[in-house]
Amino acid sequence: MYNVWDLISRYIPLVDCLKLESRKGLMIAILGRFLLIPAFYFTAKYGDQGWMILLVSFLGLTNGYLTVCVMTVAPKGYKGPEQNALGNLLVLFLLGGIFSGVALDWLWIIGNGSF
Known part of the structure; x- marks a missing residue:
C-alpha cells in the first residue's frame, strides 16, 4: 500500500x-509527519490491521507528495549554479536516506533472528 500511494x-x-x-x-507539513510516530505505536499496540493500512497509506501519500514539492520548490x-548545487545536494541526501533505510532494515532483519 505504501508504494502504491507513494507513486500516486x-x-x-x-x-x-x-x-x-x-x-x-x-x-x-514535514514536521507534522512526526505525529505519525505515536499513531503507529498506538495502532501497533491497540489497533487492528485496518488502522495500520490507513496509516501506512497516509505515510506513502505524504511521502510522495512532499518529496516532489520539496524537490521542485x-x-x-x-x-x-546555486540551483544546480542545491539540486545535487537534494538528490544526494534523498539517495542517502534510501540507502540508510535499506541498510538499517537488513540489520534489523538479521538481528531479529528471522533471517
Missing part, C-alpha cells in the same frame, strides 16, 4: 492548485 501522490503536484509551494507550509530561491 507523486503526480498530485502536477495539478497547479494542489501543489504546495510555500516553504512555511512545507515545513509545517527548494531551488527556486537561488540563481544558476
Whole structure:
C-alpha cells in the first residue's frame, strides 16, 4: 500500500492548485509527519490491521507528495549554479536516506533472528 500511494501522490503536484509551494507550509507539513510516530505505536499496540493500512497509506501519500514539492520548490530561491548545487545536494541526501533505510532494515532483519 505504501508504494502504491507513494507513486500516486507523486503526480498530485502536477495539478497547479494542489501543489504546495510555500516553504512555511512545507515545513509545517514535514514536521507534522512526526505525529505519525505515536499513531503507529498506538495502532501497533491497540489497533487492528485496518488502522495500520490507513496509516501506512497516509505515510506513502505524504511521502510522495512532499518529496516532489520539496524537490521542485527548494531551488527556486537561488540563481544558476546555486540551483544546480542545491539540486545535487537534494538528490544526494534523498539517495542517502534510501540507502540508510535499506541498510538499517537488513540489520534489523538479521538481528531479529528471522533471517
